[in-house]
Amino acid sequence: MSKRTKWDTKGDLDESKNLPIYQHKATLQQAVKDNSFLVVTGETGSGKTTQLPQYLHQAGLWGNGKIGITQPRRVAAITVAQRVSQEMHCSLGREVGYQVRFDDCTTQDTVVKYMTDGCLLREILADPVLSQYSVVILDEAHERSLNTDILLGLLKQTLSSPDKASKGRSVPLKVVVMSATLETDKLSVFLGGCPVFTIPGRTFPVTSKFSCAIGPKDTESSVYVKEVVKVALDVHTSEMAGDILVFLTGQSEIEKACDMLYEKAESIDYRYDVQDRKVEGLLILPLYGSMPTDQQKQIFQPPPPGIRKCVVATNIAATSLTINGIKYIVDSGFVKQLNHNSRVGMDILEVVPISKSEALQRAGRAGRTSAGKCFRIYSQEFWEKCMPEYTVPEIQRTSLTTVILTLKCLGVHDVIRFPYLDRPEERFIIEALKQLYQCDAIDRRGKVTRLGELMVQFPLPPGLTRALLQAASLGCEDLLLPVAAMLSVENIFIRPGHPEKQKEADKKHRQLGVQAGSCNDFTMLLSVFEKCKASDAPSAWCKDNYIHWRALKSAFSVETQLREILLRLQNRRDFPMEKFDGNKSELFRRCLCTGYFTNVARRSVGKVFCTMDGHGSMVHIHPSSTLFDQEAQLDWVIFHDLLVTSRIYIRTVCPIRYDWVKDLLPKLHEVDVYELSSVAREEVTDEEVAKWVTKEAAKRQTEGSAEDL
Numbered sequence: 038m039s040k041r042t043k044w045d046t047k048g049d050l051d052e053s054k055n056l057p058i059y060q061h062k063a064t065l066q067q068a069v070k071d072n073s074f075l076v077v078t079g080e081t082g083s084g085k086t087t088q089l090p091q092y093l094h095q096a097g098l099w100g101n102g103k104i105g106i107t108q109p110r111r112v113a114a115i116t117v118a119q120r121v122s123q124e125m126h127c128s129l130g131r132e133v134g135y136q137v138r139f140d141d142c143t144t145q146d147t148v149v150k151y152m153t154d155g156c157l158l159r160e161i162l163a164d165p166v167l168s169q170y171s172v173v174i175l176d177e178a179h180e181r182s183l184n185t186d187i188l189l190g191l192l193k194q195t196l197s198s199p200d201k202a203s204k205g206r207s208v209p210l211k212v213v214v215m216s217a218t219l220e221t222d223k224l225s226v227f228l229g230g231c232p233v234f235t236i237p238g239r240t241f242p243v244t245s246k247f248s249c250a251i252g253p254k255d256t257e258s259s260v261y262v263k264e265v266v267k268v269a270l271d272v273h274t275s276e277m278a279g280d281i282l283v284f285l286t287g288q289s290e291i292e293k294a295c296d297m298l299y300e301k302a303e304s305i306d307y308r309y310d311v312q313d314r315k316v317e318g319l320l321i322l323p324l325y326g327s328m329p330t331d332q333q334k335q336i337f338q339p340p341p342p343g344i345r346k347c348v349v350a351t352n353i354a355a356t357s358l359t360i361n362g363i364k365y366i367v368d369s370g371f372v373k374q375l376n377h378n379s380r381v382g383m384d385i386l387e388v389v390p391i392s393k394s395e396a397l398q399r400a401g402r403a404g405r406t407s408a409g410k411c412f413r414i415y416s417q418e419f420w421e422k423c424m425p426e427y428t429v430p431e432i433q434r435t436s437l438t439t440v441i442l443t444l445k446c447l448g449v450h451d452v453i454r455f456p457y458l459d460r461p462e463e464r465f466i467i468e469a470l471k472q473l474y475q476c477d478a479i480d481r482r483g484k485v486t487r488l489g490e491l492m493v494q495f496p497l498p499p500g501l502t503r504a505l506l507q508a509a510s511l512g513c514e515d516l517l518l519p520v521a522a523m524l525s526v527e528n529i530f531i532r533p534g535h536p537e538k539q540k541e542a543d544k545k546h547r548q549l550g551v552q553a554g555s556c557n558d559f560t561m562l563l564s565v566f567e568k569c570k571a572s573d574a575p576s577a578w579c580k581d582n583y584i585h586w587r588a589l590k591s592a593f594s595v596e597t598q599l600r601e602i603l604l605r606l607q608n609r610r611d612f613p614m615e616k617f618d619g620n621k622s623e624l625f626r627r628c629l630c631t632g633y634f635t636n637v638a639r640r641s642v643g644k645v646f647c648t649m650d651g652h653g654s655m656v657h658i659h660p661s662s663t664l665f666d667q668e669a670q671l672d673w674v675i676f677h678d679l680l681v682t683s684r685i686y687i688r689t690v691c692p693i694r695y696d697w698v699k700d701l702l703p704k705l706h707e708v709d710v711y712e713l714s715s716v717a718r719e720e721v722t723d724e725e726v727a728k729w730v731t732k733e734a735a736k737r738q739t740e741g742s743a744e745d746l
């Protein structure tokens with residue numbers, strides 16, 4: 038028997054008293070009272086995230102304010118808030134609530150607020166001393182997410198300056214930093230030698246086994262997905278009772294693996310094929326970020342008697358969420374990570390080998406309640422040659438554009454000497470300044486412009502925000518708002534696994550594209566949004582057209598929220614207004630050019646395009662694009678993002694005319710590194726700026742036009 042249906046058993050809420058943290062409740066409450074900074078560390082699953090905020094609440098430490106807890110991942114913020122609201126016997130959104138990008142589930146009554154670190158960073162913009170909070174807990178600091186790292190620096194700066202810290206507050210803010218195990222001394226030193234509270238935890242031994250299935254050259258998803266399925270089934274049939282946790286990299290892999298597992302588990306004969314007679318079935322549960330939350334809840338519930346649970350998860354199950362009862366780990370050895378790709382000069386989600394410390398963390402998940410086993414599907418050679426010792430902090434491997442703009446808006450002018458826990462390379466800071474300058478968010482002196490102040494209000498990537506603001510200034514925001522919303526939610530197009538269904542889905546999608554008139558991927562998004570919105574039965578319309586209704590529903594809500602932000606800004610007297618006399622299709626694409634001129638490519642030969650950003654990468658249009666196979670008719674295009682496999686693909690593409698970007702392209706080469714590195718450090722004098730301007734004017738005369746390339 039295999040199962041993937043819902044069942045109902047209530048988790049035992051009283052089990053919180055058995056968690057390792059429970060013994061230390063009073064000491065922890067006192068430690069937070071006594072210190073403005075405190076580092077708390079303990080094994081994952083010891084109860085830090087779910088319990089500590091409740092302890093502080095019980096001790097009355099919220100005073101007149103809130104207890105805010107940040108998480109790097111939105112799913113963790115949502116599921117943990119759900120759990121804690123149950124434990125505190127209140128409905129979600131009342132005393133306990135959460136806020137993640139585009140989803141605010143809090144009310145006036147909320148005192149324990151879980152949120153993403155990005156949300157708190159945005160709140161700091163509006164209220165630098167966080168006057169609404171009594172305690173801020175930065176959770177999962179060991180994950181070293183970019184936003185948590187920046188929050189650490191900002192809170193250190195605020196609290197170490199007594200003037201700033203008390204301004205606008207009646208009682209001083211308390212900051213607790215929670216981390217699984219790593220680097221607590223480093224955190225304490227960074228925070229001025231604050232105390233570290235260690236929750237002693239008991240863990241059981243986990244034996245880890247390598248396999249020779251995956252070697253240094255086997256990085257194909259289909260290869261390791263097949264292998265984890267095989268190993269998980271072997272574990273199921275040959276190991277004693279206990280649940281299985283499989284680590285893969287993302288949604289589509291996880292769904293594929295679950296389908297394969299389900300199919301194969303069906304044919305197991307439990308009379309002969311299974312070692313442990315108590316095991317009578319396998320319950321297969323996926324776990325990834327964009328999954329509906331009611332499905333996510335299921336993974337925490339104990340399986341029915343005799344049934345073994347097998348959770349197939351992304352890295353979220355490594356530290357953010359703890360699933361009880363796991364005895365076996367199947368580790369693919371890979372993770373999806375946002376990395377700056379210097380070959381193309383952009384951030385790209387890539388599948389990469391995990392670090393050795395990450396592998397140990399994954400294995401540790403099998404030893405929480407008894408001895409466990411970890412099956413690594415990769416070889417010892419893979420471990421030695423491909424896996425780094427530690428995961429590089431996000432701040433040292435991704436684009437800093439958005440956070441640098443945030444820092445500048447908070448008055449942190451010297452972004453090089455900002456207190457970073459780990460300093461990013463200077464070239465990444467310069468790169469961010471360059472992009473901000475190119476989209477007019479800062480001026481030549483590194484000061485935030487009026488446009489920059491408007492841009493920072495939107496939780497969107499800078500290029501998209503720039504395009505949206507351009508559209509708004511021309512009075513055509515109705516064209517861009519839906520597009521920005523659609524690009525902010527998960528993929529909306531369903532791609533069925535069955536080849537026949539796939540063909541039908543492709544046909545339907547193509548039809549939607551044709552109906553969109555001037556056909557490109559951006560208008561396609563607009564058209565899907567508008568058609569569905571106008572439909573009397575939107576969910577049926579989606580089903581018929583192979584569109585994810587849930588994703589579209591989120592897009593509707595995101596569009597409303599973006600519109601609210603925009604309306605608020607448009608009411609300001611300084612909101613820019615311009616005029617345009619062209620047709621609507623041209624207007625739409627010109628607005629896109631204003632934001633995406635850094636992502637321009639020109640067709641060179643056949644189906645190959647060449648990017649214009651100085652990297653000159655050779656790129657191809659992705660097969661999912663409405664323009665795929667029409668390359669011969671195209672010349673200049675802009676694109677939303679890149680996908681790097683054996684080739685570099687551009688996705689969400691739109692044809693443009695060279696004329697529309699001709700005046701913008703020189704901006705890509707206008708600023709030089711020396712200039713920006715000075716801007717990053719100090720105020721610059723007018724004479725210096727004048728010198729650069731003359732130097733560049735001379736340079737541009739010798740460069741010729743981009744059309745000649």
Ligand code: ADP
Pocket residue numbers: 048056079080081082083084085086087088116117119120337356357358359360361
């Ligand atoms: P830590 O933060 O120290 O890693 P947590 O507070 O996340 O620990 O977990 C403590 C316990 O709470 C674990 O046993 C975990 O399984 C349980 N738990 C956490 N979230 C949920 C949930 N949404 N539903 C049921 N149990 C949960």
Ligand code: MG
Pocket residue numbers: 082085086087176177356357
């Ligand atoms: Mg935790």
